[in-house]
Amino acid sequence: MPASFDAIYTSVLILVCLVLGGLVLLLFTRVYSDQKQRRSKVVLENFRRIFHDRLSGSQTKTVMTKELIFRDSDYDDLAYVYLCHDDLLNGEARIFLRNLALDLSLDVYAQDMLKNRVKTHQLLLGLAVAGKLGLSSCLPNIKALIGVSDASISFQAAKSLIEIEQSLLGEILESMIVRVDWSISKCEMILRKIDQEKLKNKLNELVLSGRYGNSVRMIFICGMVQNNLSLLKHFLSEDQDEDTLAVSIRAMNDVESLPQIRVLLRHRSWVVRCQAAKFLERFALQEDIPLLAELLADKYWWVRYRAALALSSLPGVDLSSMAADYKLDTGNLGLLESVGLGQWFIPENSKGVQG
Amino acid sequence: VVHSGKFQGSSGVSQDVAFFFSLIFVGYFFGLNISYLALNIAAYKELLRYKSNHFLETLPLHGARHEIPISVLVPAYNEENTIVGSIRSLLQLEYPEFEVVVINDGSKDGMLKNLIDAFRLYEFEEYYEPALECRKIIRIFRSFEHPNLRVIDKENGGKADALNAGINVSHYPLVCVVDADSVLDRKALGMIVRPFLEDRNTIVAGGTIRIANGCRIEQGHVVSTALPQNILARFQVNEYLRAFLFGRLGWDSLNAILIISGAFGLFRKREVIEVSGYRENTIGEDMELILRLHIHCISRSRPYSIHFVHDPICWTEAPESLRVLKNQRIRWQRGLLESMAGNLKLAFMKNSGYAGKLAFPFFLIFEAFGPFIEVFGFFLMLYCGVVGAFSFSYFLAIMLFTISLGVLLSLSALYLEERASRTYSKPADLLKLFFIAVLENLGYRQLLSCWRIMGFFKWLFRTKQSWGDMTRKKILSN
Numbered sequence A: 001m002p003a004s005f006d007a008i009y010t011s012v013l014i015l016v017c018l019v020l021g022g023l024v025l026l027l028f029t030r031v032y033s034d035q036k037q038r039r040s041k042v043v044l045e046n047f048r049r050i051f052h053d054r055l056s057g058s059q060t061k062t063v064m065t066k067e068l069i070f071r072d073s074d075y076d077d078l079a080y081v082y083l084c085h086d087d088l089l090n091g092e093a094r095i096f097l098r099n100l101a102l103d104l105s106l107d108v109y110a111q112d113m114l115k116n117r118v119k120t121h122q123l124l125l126g127l128a129v130a131g132k133l134g135l136s137s138c139l140p141n142i143k144a145l146i147g148v149s150d151a152s153i154s155f156q157a158a159k160s161l162i163e164i165e166q167s168l169l170g171e172i173l174e175s176m177i178v179r180v181d182w183s184i185s186k187c188e189m190i191l192r193k194i195d196q197e198k199l200k201n202k203l204n205e206l207v208l209s210g211r212y213g214n215s216v217r218m219i220f221i222c223g224m225v226q227n228n229l230s231l232l233k234h235f236l237s238e239d240q241d242e243d244t245l246a247v248s249i250r251a252m253n254d255v256e257s258l259p260q261i262r263v264l265l266r267h268r269s270w271v272v273r274c275q276a277a278k279f280l281e282r283f284a285l286q287e288d289i290p291l292l293a294e295l296l297a298d299k300y301w302w303v304r305y306r307a308a309l310a311l312s313s314l315p316g317v318d319l320s321s322m323a324a325d326y327k328l329d330t331g332n333l334g335l336l337e338s339v340g341l342g343q344w345f346i347p348e349n350s351k352g353v354q355g
Numbered sequence B: 001v002v003h004s005g006k007f008q009g010s011s012g013v014s015q016d017v018a019f020f021f022s023l024i025f026v027g028y029f030f031g032l033n034i035s036y037l038a039l040n041i042a043a044y045k046e047l048l049r050y051k052s053n054h055f056l057e058t059l060p061l062h063g064a065r066h067e068i069p070i071s072v073l074v075p076a077y078n079e080e081n082t083i084v085g086s087i088r089s090l091l092q093l094e095y096p097e098f099e100v101v102v103i104n105d106g107s108k109d110g111m112l113k114n115l116i117d118a119f120r121l122y123e124f125e126e127y128y129e130p131a132l133e134c135r136k137i138i139r140i141f142r143s144f145e146h147p148n149l150r151v152i153d154k155e156n157g158g159k160a161d162a163l164n165a166g167i168n169v170s171h172y173p174l175v176c177v178v179d180a181d182s183v184l185d186r187k188a189l190g191m192i193v194r195p196f197l198e199d200r201n202t203i204v205a206g207g208t209i210r211i212a213n214g215c216r217i218e219q220g221h222v223v224s225t226a227l228p229q230n231i232l233a234r235f236q237v238n239e240y241l242r243a244f245l246f247g248r249l250g251w252d253s254l255n256a257i258l259i260i261s262g263a264f265g266l267f268r269k270r271e272v273i274e275v276s277g278y279r280e281n282t283i284g285e286d287m288e289l290i291l292r293l294h295i296h297c298i299s300r301s302r303p304y305s306i307h308f309v310h311d312p313i314c315w316t317e318a319p320e321s322l323r324v325l326k327n328q329r330i331r332w333q334r335g336l337l338e339s340m341a342g343n344l345k346l347a348f349m350k351n352s353g354y355a356g357k358l359a360f361p362f363f364l365i366f367e368a369f370g371p372f373i374e375v376f377g378f379f380l381m382l383y384c385g386v387v388g389a390f391s392f393s394y395f396l397a398i399m400l401f402t403i404s405l406g407v408l409l410s411l412s413a414l415y416l417e418e419r420a421s422r423t424y425s426k427p428a429d430l431l432k433l434f435f436i437a438v439l440e441n442l443g444y445r446q447l448l449s450c451w452r453i454m455g456f457f458k459w460l461f462r463t464k465q466s467w468g469d470m471t472r473k474k475i476l477s478n
Helices: A002-053 A061-069 A071-086 A090-103 A106-116 A122-133 A136-147 A149-164 A169-176 A183-190 A196-209 A216-223 A230-233 A241-252 A255-264 A270-283 A286-296 A301-312 A319-325 A331-341 B010-055 B083-091 B109-117 B159-169 B187-191 B194-198 B231-252 B268-273 B285-299 B322-342 B353-368 B370-387 B392-420 B427-439 B444-460
Strands: B069-074 B098-105 B121-123 B136-142 B147-156 B172-179 B183-184 B200-210 B216-218 B221-224 B264-268 B305-316
Touching: A002 A071, A002 A090, A002 B392, A002 B427, A071 A122, A071 A169, A090 A106, A090 A122, A106 A122, A106 A136, A122 A136, A122 A149, A122 A286, A122 B010, A136 A149, A149 A169, A149 A183, A149 B010, A169 A183, A169 A196, A169 A216, A169 B172, A183 A216, A183 B121, A183 B194, A196 A216, A196 A230, A216 A230, A216 A241, A230 A241, A230 A255, A241 A255, A241 A270, A255 A270, A270 A301, A286 A301, B010 B231, B010 B268, B010 B305, B010 B353, B010 B370, B010 B392, B069 B083, B069 B159, B083 B098, B083 B109, B083 B183, B083 B444, B098 B109, B098 B159, B098 B200, B109 B121, B109 B136, B109 B147, B136 B159, B159 B268, B159 B285, B172 B268, B187 B194, B187 B200, B187 B264, B187 B305, B194 B200, B194 B305, B200 B231, B200 B285, B216 B231, B231 B305, B231 B322, B231 B392, B231 B427, B264 B268, B268 B285, B285 B305, B285 B322, B285 B353, B322 B353, B353 B370, B370 B444, B392 B427
Parallel strands: B069 B098, B069 B172, B098 B147, B200 B305
Antiparallel strands: B121 B136, B136 B147, B172 B264, B183 B305, B200 B264, B216 B221
16 A cells, blocks of 8 residues: 555545534534523523612612622623613613622723733723723723724723713814724714813814814714804805815704805805705705705706705795796706605606506 | 556656646645635634624614715616515615615516506606716606615616616715625625725625525515525535635635625725726626726725625525526636636736735636636546556545545634524534535535536637526515
8 A cells, every 4th residue: 555545544534533523613612602692691681680670679689699690701791781781771770770780890890801901802891881880990991092003992992981081082082083993973972972062172172273174084073063163164164175065064063054054055066055955954944945946956966856855844835836936947856856755746747657 | 646656557758747737736736725724714813803893883772873875786687576575675774874776777577567566666857977888777766655766777788787877876975786686684784884984995895695595584584594405505505605704704804805796795986986887798797896996996006995794694595406506607607707817917916915916816726727627636536546547445535535625614614604693593504514515525516617617618718698597486586
């Protein structure tokens, strides 16, 4: 028997062993994850039972019984369950929940996770729990994590930091503008937790400093503040480029800006006209009807569409007579478009449903 | 074999030829398996990283209202049995702002009528920018019931042409391409958009494709998963797991993905328009577009990334008959070859990174020409067995060796699946998949290789083939 045959034979044996080993590993993984799932379910049920007792006034001696109910290995699940509940509750129930979390030593868990820099998901859990519980003892560890390159960790650190204290607000806002890997929708989640006046002042400083020019991200972040005209008026002047104007109008949420926006309904750029019409969907007054009706005959579909929507948001507007007044010659597009939203009626000249 | 004197009596030349071929086979075999092993490791690392980083995003109320709006494009041709169910399912997707654009590519059956009846469509005159060339758009319909649904009726021009028309008419900056016979998980859009939110250089993101045969589908959604009954469909379950889990996920960590499935992919519209959209004269328009996007960004030194996200799932029906499967695989192989031949430039570009220097040669050697080596090697081994170049036990040992390696790779894909999403919850399903992984080596893989060789010749001789000739069991019917 040649040596090469022996080599192949041995390799086959090794491979078959590997395959069988792989199969065992696969089945073991399945059994292990099934067990883990079952345990997670038990943790959830126990947590809910204790919480329900707390809420209903029957003070289960959680501190006495927790060792019996929860194991050390349950704390990842427990932290997760706590966060799920915290996101869904408010008012007094949330205070009960917080006290329960402290009784269950979730604060100690969070501190451990932050100190020991464990696995990423545990670190994220630790950060989130520390933020929800307002653990100021964790501040140095959290601050150290804001600058890390991993976006999920740095973002969660910023969020938790804001929940605990807001002294680093300026730096966090700058990070929001610079760090494109923090999605803008997530940034809003942080901004909602901050005192709006304080936020406005800090942002105003940033806008006036001119450090970030007409950064789209900065404009969007300004747009997340309530009554933001004072922040955005700088970007709304007609000499700004069309992108800045469009983004600023989209970000605007202050009715006081209506006079400035009306002027932009006749801007040379259709993108700006479209955004201005969209703004009027929320804030239009009766006196805006003629301006909006003009836009029903705009060359661009999006502008017509938004104008029709804005008009349909005003009470007592009769689009069919308006079509006659303004001699809409493009198949009553404005009408069709509003009908397209299913809000109005089937126009007589519509070709209707055809096979 | 050669040097152990088995070819006694053969001339020196034939010994040299045999030695040359054996070198090619050994090189191919080790190259392929080492590449797969490396992809497996990369995929595993990427999976762990992704799951850890997005761990808290599974919390309720997570996510917000500022996701980028998406236009879902559904090109369709003669899909009268499935289209209404598919569109109903798409309209139920959970995403803050999206529209569904169905493109009827000149269907000859009752598809358009079914759509008009089911969604109360009416003709709607609409202005759009013809940014991409496409056949004439005859009519645009809107729905009385769903403001975010539009149907485009256009002249027949093929899938690529239909997609270009859809891109022209779409309203939003991201376009999601979905096959008309597929079903998306409700949260799929929210998941597939993540790379665009986290990395502004993202231009394409692809999701996972899974096989819907055997699953229970209610109201256009998969409510419970199970393995298909049909053996061919079962073979394909393993294939898809391997292709998507360690195939795409592995390449993702190197930014070297060359294929995003045409059944479910999300594109930034601006870049697609810059490269003139989908190319009509190719069958594998999905891969072809990705290759051109690579070339486009590299040639402009523009930072870009193409991602694969494993958790958004698109369910599709796998062929259950040999005839349909054969057509599909021939088409895929033709598409692969057309795409690679038309974009060879990628491999020779400066700074083409892993995409040009690693993934492209990998696809060329192991995917484009691999079937020849596999089939030739198999028959050569048989021949050697018959002429007595080596014994039956030798033949058996080599076969066992290759089968074991194949099974090991399938097992690793199953392991990744177990860690990623546990689609098949019954432990018995895992065992069944394991046996399928063994069984597929005894004929199925060889058959696939033969079909791929046929695909090669059809590509070589430019045989005409159209899209949409796939008959199905209609498990996703209206």
